[in-house]
Amino acid sequence: MTGNIPAAPAVVRAAAGSGVGGAPLPAALLDEQDRHPWAEVSRHARQRLSAALPVMRDEVTSYADSVFGLTSGFFYLPAAQGRCWGLRDEHVLGELLTVLALGHCHYVFQDELIDEGIAPAKLCLVSDTALLLYLDGLVDLRPTESTRYRRLHYDTYATYCAAILRDLRHRSGLVPYTASELAALGDKAAPGTVALHMVADLAGRADRAVPASTALLRLCTGLQLVDDLKDAVEDLRTGNRTWPVTAALSAYDELDAADPERVRAAVVGCGVAAGSLRLACAAFGEAAALADAADADVIADLARVWHRRAAAELRQLEALGLPGT
């Protein structure tokens, strides 16, 4: 997967408490989810899209929750972090979640097109409007600074584009990964930091926005490593040459996505499974430390949760005593 971005909060599809290793999500995220239930957020997003594009109402109504972000903890991260910094306006927080869901709708389409080379035609028609509603809705939260937030979006989108271009370079063959590429995998989430800037500003904690964004991107590097490992079979099928796919193909000839067990065995055997989890643990550890320094408790807590999850999976892998681990 290309990796959606949190502004477009890509976000966690896992229900609270599930996931690798089973470590539960931070309480602040679950609390935010309780205050703004997913059914409410997705309904508002569908209403907003239907109002802007009445002709597409049936299409929008038919969308699964996953098009808008699902009930993941990650989706609620900007709102929860804003509340932690002192933002208490429920209307603003609810609106933020709605616009993030709209952004997610756009990036679902974009990710699918990039990853698969094909996407549903009607989603294509809706996608541009979803992006516009996301951007307009976001800047309307603080209209006096709208130019600055749009600028932030363009800047972070450029970072996202650079990250996607690095991905695409690997599709031309077995192009080895570099260390800097792996460390910067989280850059694909860069547009998600605009929401973090927004809540920091609204909470009167503007000085926290940049360091918290750095922590968030480090967290996202870990998440991307975990996801790329999990998605190796599908990525092999679609030609998405992530690090696990590239490493497995380099070590073993003739891997076929139609034989998923063989692919997973190759990912373990070439050492990239353990390597990905170790590197993810390092990224989560750094993210927690950076977030602590930024007084971004929710990000820090989520990074620790994922550190536990990745470490647990690494231990499980090592316990098998397989070559490559």
Next chain:
Amino acid sequence: MQQTIPADMAELTTHAEQELAEVSERRESAPDIEEIRKRMPQANGDQDAW
């Protein structure tokens, strides 16, 4: 594509270099894939992290 490494990413980049080196070293002596396959548990269907 050359990528500038931000100073605050140096530690993670160094760690990534080590992991890449380990994977690269294994490439020539990768274990038999069928042996690994036999001993691996079934996939558990965990959902995406994002």
